Amino acid sequence: MTRKSIVVALIFALLFLVPPIGNATGETFLVSMVTRFVIYALAAVSLDLVLGYGAMVSFGHAAFFGVGGYVVAILGFHMDMGDTLFGWAGTSSALIIWPLAMVVAGLVGLVMGALSLRTTGVQFIMITLAFAQMLYFVLVGLVQYGGDDGLSITSRNIIPGLNIDNDATFYYLCLVLLLVWVALCRRLVNSPFGMVLRGFKQNERRNVNLGYAPTRYKLTAFVISAAGTGLAGALWANYALYASPDMASWLKSGEFMAMIVLGGMGTIFGPILGSAVYLGLEQVLTAWTENWMLFLGPVLVLVVLFSRRGIFGWLIGGRNND
Amino acid sequence: MYMFIEQALNGLQYSALLFLLSAGLTLIFGIMNVVNLAHGSFYMVGAFCAASAVAITGSFGVAILAAIVSSAVYGLIVERLIISRLYHRDHLDQVLATLGVIFFSNALVTLVFGRSPPFVDIPPFLSGAVPILPGLNYPVMRLAFIGAGVLVAVLLWLLISRTRVGMLVRAGADDSETVEALGINIRRLFMLVFGLGALLCGFAGVMAAPLLAVEIGMGEKILITTFVVIVVGGVGSVRGALVGSLLVGLTDSLGRAYIPIYMSQVLPPTYADSVSSSLVSASIYILMALVLLIKPRGLIPAQR
Numbered sequence: 001m002t003r004k005s006i007v008v009a010l011i012f013a014l015l016f017l018v019p020p021i022g023n024a025t026g027e028t029f030l031v032s033m034v035t036r037f038v039i040y041a042l043a044a045v046s047l048d049l050v051l052g053y054g055a056m057v058s059f060g061h062a063a064f065f066g067v068g069g070y071v072v073a074i075l076g077f078h079m080d081m082g083d084t085l086f087g088w089a090g091t092s093s094a095l096i097i098w099p100l101a102m103v104v105a106g107l108v109g110l111v112m113g114a115l116s117l118r119t120t121g122v123q124f125i126m127i128t129l130a131f132a133q134m135l136y137f138v139l140v141g142l143v144q145y146g147g148d149d150g151l152s153i154t155s156r157n158i159i160p161g162l163n164i165d166n167d168a169t170f171y172y173l174c175l176v177l178l179l180v181w182v183a184l185c186r187r188l189v190n191s192p193f194g195m196v197l198r199g200f201k202q203n204e205r206r207n208v209n210l211g212y213a214p215t216r217y218k219l220t221a222f223v224i225s226a227a228g229t230g231l232a233g234a235l236w237a238n239y240a241l242y243a244s245p246d247m248a249s250w251l252k253s254g255e256f257m258a259m260i261v262l263g264g265m266g267t268i269f270g271p272i273l274g275s276a277v278y279l280g281l282e283q284v285l286t287a288w289t290e291n292w293m294l295f296l297g298p299v300l301v302l303v304v305l306f307s308r309r310g311i312f313g314w315l316i317g318g319r320n321n322d
Numbered sequence: 323m324y325m326f327i328e329q330a331l332n333g334l335q336y337s338a339l340l341f342l343l344s345a346g347l348t349l350i351f352g353i354m355n356v357v358n359l360a361h362g363s364f365y366m367v368g369a370f371c372a373a374s375a376v377a378i379t380g381s382f383g384v385a386i387l388a389a390i391v392s393s394a395v396y397g398l399i400v401e402r403l404i405i406s407r408l409y410h411r412d413h414l415d416q417v418l419a420t421l422g423v424i425f426f427s428n429a430l431v432t433l434v435f436g437r438s439p440p441f442v443d444i445p446p447f448l449s450g451a452v453p454i455l456p457g458l459n460y461p462v463m464r465l466a467f468i469g470a471g472v473l474v475a476v477l478l479w480l481l482i483s484r485t486r487v488g489m490l491v492r493a494g495a496d497d498s499e500t501v502e503a504l505g506i507n508i509r510r511l512f513m514l515v516f517g518l519g520a521l522l523c524g525f526a527g528v529m530a531a532p533l534l535a536v537e538i539g540m541g542e543k544i545l546i547t548t549f550v551v552i553v554v555g556g557v558g559s560v561r562g563a564l565v566g567s568l569l570v571g572l573t574d575s576l577g578r579a580y581i582p583i584y585m586s587q588v589l590p591p592t593y594a595d596s597v598s599s600s601l602v603s604a605s606i607y608i609l610m611a612l613v614l615l616i617k618p619r620g621l622i623p624a625q626r
Contacts, residue, residue, distance in 0.1 A: 057414045115611055118618040122351050122557055125413055126549040127614065133546050134607035141600030250546065254421045261418055291433055297426030301404055304411075304419040 004316040008269050015175055019168040031167050033283065037276040038174045039235045042181055044259040044271035046228030051257065052266025053189050054221045055201035059125045059253050060112065060132030064105040064226040066139060066248025068233025071101040073151040073243035080154055094157035094164070098234050105230020106223045108135070113222035117215050129250055139245040150244025157238055164238070174235055178272070181228055185268050188224070197221050229256075262303055264310025273311045324458045329579040330572065331454075335464045335533075337571025338471025342526035343544060344551040344563040345478055346519020352558020352624050353494040354512050357413050359420040360400060361548070362541025363427035364520040368393035368527025369536045370431050373440035376531075382445035389528035390521050396427075397520020401513055409512070428538050437538075442531040467529050474522065478560055491515060495558040495624040547574075550606050554613045556620025565621055570606050577605035 015034065022030035043065055050056040079092055091097065116127045145151050156164050164170040188194050197217050199207040204214060237243045246252070255278065263274020281299065285292035307314070347361045368389035375381075375388035400423055408416045443449075444463045451459035482488035490511055493501045502508040534540070547570065555566025585598035613621060 051414065057412075057417065059417065115614055118614055119553075122355070122357055122413060123553055123619075125357055125417060126553050127610070129546060130550050130553065130607050130610060134604045137603030138600045141596055141603060143596045143599070250542070254418075257414065258418055258421070261414065265414070291429045293425040294429035294433065297422040297424070297429065300422030300425065301419045304415045304422070305404070305407055 007312070007315050011269065011272060012179065016172075019171060031171050033279075034276075035167070035171045035174055035239055037272075037279055038171070038178050039232050039239060040256075040259065040275040040279060041272040042174070042178050042235065043229045043232035044256050044263070044275045045178070045182055045185060045268055046225045046232065047256045048260050048265065048268060048271045049185055049188070049225040049228070050218075050221050051260055052268075053194065053201065054197050054218055056117075056218060056222065057125050057257075058116075058128045058222070058225075059250070059257070060116075060128035060130075061225070061229050061256050062248045062250065062252035063112065063132035063135040064109060064229035065233040065236065065252060065256075066135065066243075066245065067105045067108050068101040068230035068235075069237035069243035069247045070139065070145070070151075070233075071104050071230075072097055072157065072234045072237035073153050074145055075100075076153045076155075076157075077145060077151055092155070092158050094159045094238075097157050098231060101234035102227040102230045105233065106227035109223045109226025110219070113219045113226070117218055117222070129253070132248060132253060133250055136245050136248045136250070139248055146244070148245065150242060150246070153237060153241045153243065156241070170239070174239075177231070177235070181231070182268055182272075185228075189268065193217065193220070258300055258303075260310075262307075262310060264312035264314075267310070267312045270310050270312030273315075277311060324455070325579065326576075327455065327458065328460065329575050331460055331464065331468070333572035333575030334471075334568075335467045335571075336575055337567040338468050339526055339530055339544070340548060340551050340571055341471050341564055341567035342474060342522050342529070343548045344555070344567055345474070345560050346515075346522045347548055348552045348555065348558055348560065348563045349491065349495065349515050350519050351552065353491065353498055353515055354405075354409065355498070356405060356408060357416045357420065358405065359417060359545065360423035360427065361519065361523060362543075362545035363424055364393040364397050364523035364541070365527045365530075365544065366431060366538070366541040367396050367427065368524030369531045369540065370435045370440070370527075371524075372528035372531050373442045373536050374435060376442050377440060382448075385442075385531075386525070386528050389524040389531075391524075393524025393527065394517050394521040397523070398513065398517050400520075401516040405516065406509070406512070424542065427541075432538055440536055442536060444532040448532075463532060467533070470525070470529055474525070475564055482560060487511075487514070547606065550610050553620055554610055556617075556623030558624030559622050562620055562622035562624075569609065573609050574606050578602050581605065 015038065018034045019031050022028060043061065047058065047061045050058050075097055076092065112128065112131045116124055116131065119127055139145075140148050156170070158164075159173070162169060162173065164173055189198070196207065196212050199210070199212070200214055200217065208214060233243075233247060236247065259274035259278045260271045261274070262278055263272065264270025282292070282296065285295055289295070343361065343365060347358065350356055350358050350361070371392040372385040372389035375385040379385075404419055404423060405416075408419055444461075448463045448466050451461045452465070454460050454465075480488075482491055490501060490506055494508070494511055494515075498508060501511075551563060551566035551570050553566075554569055555562030555564070581602050582594070582598040585601070586594045588594075589597060
């Protein structure tokens with residue numbers, strides 16, 4: 001076993017052990033807290049796919065998080081009202097809603113990516129940010145779905161044979177989904193497709209001369225990443241029983257990016273650690289002082305200035321970051 | 323017709339604000355190749371310093387001075403401490419570091435000035451309204467804002483096209499490596515451009531203080547619109563920033579006035595409100611998408 005696989009195994013073993021530990025110590029909030037880590041990790045891992053492997057600095061991934069959440073919330077809203085949406089009576093089955101959230105987020109990602117990928121560099125950052133902001137305003141404008149205040153959700157979606165109203169069960173479900181998604185992402189970045197994608201990051205001109213059209217590869221990665229973030233949004237709506245435009249705010253996009261850089265960009269596993277550390281830090285600082293931003297800001301600056309490889313890179317050591 | 327003129331003037335005033343912010347930011351992007359999210363923070367610092375200067379001295383002139391000096395100094399501190407270490411880093415690092423600066427600035431301003439937003443009165447010599455057409459009065463403060471925007475645009479044009487520093491700035495936007503190779507101290511030029519950008523932010527802050535709400539987070543709200551301006555106009559060119567500001571300002575203002583009217587005629591009232599309020603907020607982004615489809619590098623990009 002290499003040092004890296006030990007680290008990865010330890011991370012997941014620890015995550016699987018949290019509910020028993022929480023039960024044993026009586027710290028019931030522990031499960032709720034790590035559920036947040038895991039859901040954010042799912043979004044951050046998805047973003048790492050475009051950021052770390054495709055070199056596309058998307059500042060708009062919160063849009064997909066918001067879309068995923070609103071798919072759950074809007075369908076739940078119509079179920080409660082007993083009316084139909086586009087002639088469809090709706091459903092509360094997670095097996096339909098969650099894939100639907102991924103598809104809708106993927107479609108939004110397709111449009112946003114197709115337009116944004118016409119540019120590169122600084123413009124790409126600004127454009128993804130602007131499109132996410134546009135979606136934010138559209139969500140604020142949905143007056144019948146709560147507008148600025150967002151939508152409450154009365155109950156979690158239903159999975160046959162699983163009672164996800166139980167917090168520990170819901171946590172394990174999220175964790176398994178994260179595991180599956182991480183495994184898929186690993187397959188993807190090590191596949192021929194992933195190799196081409198990483199080639200664009202290293203040297204776009206060389207890749208073009210080798211005969212690969214950039215847009216097709218980048219857009220595919222962007223859409224997959226959007227779908228993953230959409231799933232995270234759907235899970236979040238189920239966790240918080242609430243969806244609001246804030247899910248799509250630009251600050252959320254910034255947080256996802258911060259998690260990736262904190263954990264280690266382009267590592268798939270790093271963002272999991274990054275989300276845990278970022279949210280944990282936030283938790284500790286808010287409990288300690290009202291002006292916690294005064295400390296989080298400089299921490300972020302210092303991490304960027306001095307830690308090039310993130311926590312995961314530091315843990316696995318050596319030069320091999322892959 | 324009067325409504326159109328009034329809305330167009332409102333649009334021009336918004337354009338002036340956007341121009342003051344985007345002119346500096348586009349140069350920072352274009353010349354230094356740095357993504358600076360903290361640009362809006364300088365605007366906020368300027369507005370808060372102006373507000374407290376007015377509260378203490380009661381003089382608008384002192385407020386202008388306070389805003390310009392404070393935001394320029396804050397900008398230079400940020401440049402020296404953080405931005406100057408990020409010139410050769412990739413954009414992601416710059417985004418995150420300046421995001422950290424935003425967090426810090428918001429908390430710092432809250433700590434220094436308190437949570438309740440200070441209120442700034444329109445100074446006496448700019449208060450009231452003047453008739454610009456028979457039967458149409460328009461607030462002097464807004465006209466002064468438009469005038470300030472025009473003045474800054476002319477001064478910037480003179481600076482950039484008529485002076486040696488301006489020549490270096492233009493050369494830097496085209497190809498900063500060659501400028502450095504020709505023996506120019508590029509770091510000093512960067513500092514100058516960054517300071518100038520922050521100073522313009524401060525000026526925008528003091529002019530906006532009597533008209534808009536002075537509050538924590540005011541910088542981020544306008545920053546994203548400023549990004550849209552820069553994308554529409556083209557990165558690195560002040561002329562692009564001017565054209566972009568005008569387009570975005572007028573689109574936003576006229577959209578706010580006319581979209582609800584048209585929508586209520588076309589759509590049933592149950593949907594009209596929802597659709598028009600979403601469409602109003604989204605109008606400038608739709609403009610941006612259209613520009614991108616035709617000219618991915620913006621309308622007037624810097625040469626490269």
